[in-house]
Amino acid sequence: TRLWIDPFLxxxxxxxxGPDEIDRADYILITHGHGDHTGDGFDIAKRTxxxxxxxxxxxSFAAEVLGLEDGHPLSIGGGYDFPFG
Structure with missing residues (x-):
């Protein structure tokens, strides 16, 4: 599993x-909406x-504005068991 966190490249x-050098990403975690955290995350998710x-x-923004349908929302303090370690 390939997980990228806040890929500001x-x-x-x-x-x-650079972002074009990332040819595989299974999950992209964006911790919050500041530009140095969203970085290239949306583009990498769309491409991969x-x-x-x-x-x-x-x-919601990624789905409605960017057309990224494969998203998993989490709330602060929430949790989820993902299939990676």
């Missing part, structure tokens, strides 16, 4: 790779078919 001088994990608001 474009225009990030500390990133060792990864499941997006984030707040209800970001998952």
């Amino acid at each position: 474009s225009d990030n001088p500390l990133a060792d790779l 078919g990864a499941t997006l994990i984030s707040s209800f608001e970001l998952i």
Whole structure:
């Protein structure tokens, strides 16, 4: 399982790779809606078919505005057992 967390890669001088170099992503976790956390997450999810994990608001935005249908919303303090370790 390939999990990316807050993939802020474009225009990030500390990133060792660019978003186009990510060819596999099973899940993308976006911790919150600031640009340095959403980063390239939506684009990578759209390109790879990864499941997006984030707040209800970001998952709703991704579905309604960006057309990303494979999302899993979590609330602060909530929990879920995902099929990865």
